[in-house]
Amino acid sequence: MSGQLPGGFAELEAFVEQWDLITERERHTTRLTAPIEQSNALYDALLPQIEPIAEYLADFDINALPAPEQSLLNLALSFMEVSLTVECLKSPTVPGGFAFERFEVLF
Amino acid sequence: MTAPEDRLIIKLPTEVPDMGTDPLPIEPYISADFFEKERTQVFAKAWLNVGRVDEIPNVGDYLVKRIEVLNATILVVRGKDNEIRAFHNICVHRGMQVTAAGCEKGNAQGFMCGFHAWVYDLEGKLTHVPGKEYFPDTDFDGLQMPPVTLEIWKGFIFINDQEKPKKGLVEYLGGLGDDLRGYPFETFNHIARYRANVNVNWKTFIDAFHEAYHVAEVHKNTIPDGCNSPDNPNAVPSSARIYPPHHAVSVPLNSAYVPTPAAALAWKFGASFAPGDMVDLEGLNPSGDDNWWFDINTLFPNFFIDVGPGWYFTYHFWPVSVDETHWEMNIYQLEAKTAAEKIAQEHTKVLLRDILYEDLSTMEQTHQSMKSRKLDSMIVGEMEIAVRHQLYEVMQWVDGKGCME
Numbered sequence: 188m189s190g191q192l193p194g195g196f197a198e199l200e201a202f203v204e205q206w207d208l209i210t211e212r213e214r215h216t217t218r219l220t221a222p223i224e225q226s227n228a229l230y231d232a233l234l235p236q237i238e239p240i241a242e243y244l245a246d247f248d249i250n251a252l253p254a255p256e257q258s259l260l261n262l263a264l265s266f267m268e269v270s271l272t273v274e275c276l277k278s279p280t281v282p283g284g285f286a287f288e289r290f291e292v293l294f
Numbered sequence: 295m296t297a298p299e300d301r302l303i304i305k306l307p308t309e310v311p312d313m314g315t316d317p318l319p320i321e322p323y324i325s326a327d328f329f330e331k332e333r334t335q336v337f338a339k340a341w342l343n344v345g346r347v348d349e350i351p352n353v354g355d356y357l358v359k360r361i362e363v364l365n366a367t368i369l370v371v372r373g374k375d376n377e378i379r380a381f382h383n384i385c386v387h388r389g390m391q392v393t394a395a396g397c398e399k400g401n402a403q404g405f406m407c408g409f410h411a412w413v414y415d416l417e418g419k420l421t422h423v424p425g426k427e428y429f430p431d432t433d434f435d436g437l438q439m440p441p442v443t444l445e446i447w448k449g450f451i452f453i454n455d456q457e458k459p460k461k462g463l464v465e466y467l468g469g470l471g472d473d474l475r476g477y478p479f480e481t482f483n484h485i486a487r488y489r490a491n492v493n494v495n496w497k498t499f500i501d502a503f504h505e506a507y508h509v510a511e512v513h514k515n516t517i518p519d520g521c522n523s524p525d526n527p528n529a530v531p532s533s534a535r536i537y538p539p540h541h542a543v544s545v546p547l548n549s550a551y552v553p554t555p556a557a558a559l560a561w562k563f564g565a566s567f568a569p570g571d572m573v574d575l576e577g578l579n580p581s582g583d584d585n586w587w588f589d590i591n592t593l594f595p596n597f598f599i600d601v602g603p604g605w606y607f608t609y610h611f612w613p614v615s616v617d618e619t620h621w622e623m624n625i626y627q628l629e630a631k632t633a634a635e636k637i638a639q640e641h642t643k644v645l646l647r648d649i650l651y652e653d654l655s656t657m658e659q660t661h662q663s664m665k666s667r668k669l670d671s672m673i674v675g676e677m678e679i680a681v682r683h684q685l686y687e688v689m690q691w692v693d694g695k696g697c698m699e
């Protein structure tokens with residue numbers, strides 16, 4: 188799955204293997220099951236890069252992204268996935284929430 | 295403590311039925327006998343949403359909906375003439391279903407029963423019977439899967455278990471349908487679907503979704519200050535509209551809400567569920583409230599369409615038994631044309647989803663407590679007007695006094 192990122196975003200390469208995921212379900216499962224340190228690391232690295240990523244991808248058709256650009260977008264989506272965990276929950280799962288094993292994410 | 299005369303007033307622009315202020319009886323939420331009455335008096339008479347037209351855009355596209363409370367499996371099909379029809383998923387030979395077990399949607403030229411291979415067209419008509427000559431006494435003319443009454447409003451597909459419902463769909467939706475009519479549902483994309491099976495009565499489940507009183511506590515880890523503000527610490531709804539048997543509640547916005555860095559990015563790029571700049575769309579905020587966040591629309595008995603600026607989402611609460619409910623949520627957003635908008639959408643999705651984990655957390659404990667029968671009633675306040683109205687309507691319908699009699 189993991190492709191190389193476009194030049195200029197090479198420092199995010201380390202996150203590709205774990206977080207370059209195309210569906211919400213995969214991103215969510217990864218967030219739920221990864222140690223929180225890994226979500227924190229992704230968040231810290233991506234936060235200052237989200238605007239440059241959006242700017243860079245603005246020149247592409249989002250429905251036909253080349254592999255490196257798609258990987259970059261997937262990382263940005265994974266950033267949003269972990270944002271709740273990092274900013275609010277301080278936990279991979281929702282504290283006191285319904286059991287995630289019983290909560291089906293279909294897309 | 296705030297003096298009673300200082301409390302915030304919920305705008306009620308519509309006529310409100312005389313529902314009293316007494317505690318609500320718990321028996322209807324736990325009684326198997328009552329559930330049987332709901333089955334025949336409520337669900338067999340109301341218009342029920344089974345999906346959207348966008349889910350079956352092409353000729354031959356179909357949906358299969360299991361509706362436990364009606365003991366029915368419904369096939370919704372787009373025919374050769376582009377009309378959408380519904381049938382009971384029943385082969386007229388010996389009753390097998392004509393779609394494979396577990397199939398929820400697909401595309402077909404017609405349907406072949408997997409038992410003895412009788413064939414039906416997209417209009418539900420029986421078109422082929424292998425070994426027909428061995429049924430010399432059967433008149434096959436006009437045989438078809440049993441039709442189901444269907445109507446479409448704003449792209450939402452509703453079915454009715456009655457052959458001739460007392461009211462058509464538009465009349466049934468009444469003032470609530472009028473309020474929502476201008477909302478551009480057809481321009482939205484379906485971006486997420488979530489499901490859970492929860493051991494709770496369907497009404498208890500629903501009641502956690504049409505009041506904001508719980509937000510500060512239940513949502514303390516996700517969005518505790520979304521609607522609770524210094525001048526409205528209990529998130530009193532700004533308005534509620536009762537259009538029997540339906541109702542709508544407008545959720546207030548905390549104008550002092552400070553977005554997280556991710557929420558701020560989302561609002562910079564597009565629209566988020568988190569409070570932020572309001573996009574003006576027709577059909578929103580019908581009472582013209584200040585500090586408005588979004589509208590909760592409860593379409594009786596079991597369907598919600600919550601509309602906001604740039605997103606809307608639906609809930610279905612399908613009763614399985616008195617003690618079990620199948621829940622589904624679908625989220626829709628305006629099409630993301632850029633990567634930035636796509637990233638913003640992800641924030642709405644993730645935030646709503648994590649909020650839902652919190653909402654679902656209270657259900658089973660509440661239901662267990664109710665079943666202990668140690669309380670025979672529950673206390674419901676002004677902010678929970680929708681909770682009161684929901685039970686009021688269910689009781690009316692069960693007593694044969696609903697609007698579809």
Ligand code: FES
Nearest residue numbers: 385387388407410
């Ligand atoms: S039951 Fe369908 S063909 Fe026999």
Ligand SMILES: [Fe+2]
Nearest residue numbers: 502509512653
């Ligand atoms: Fe909630």
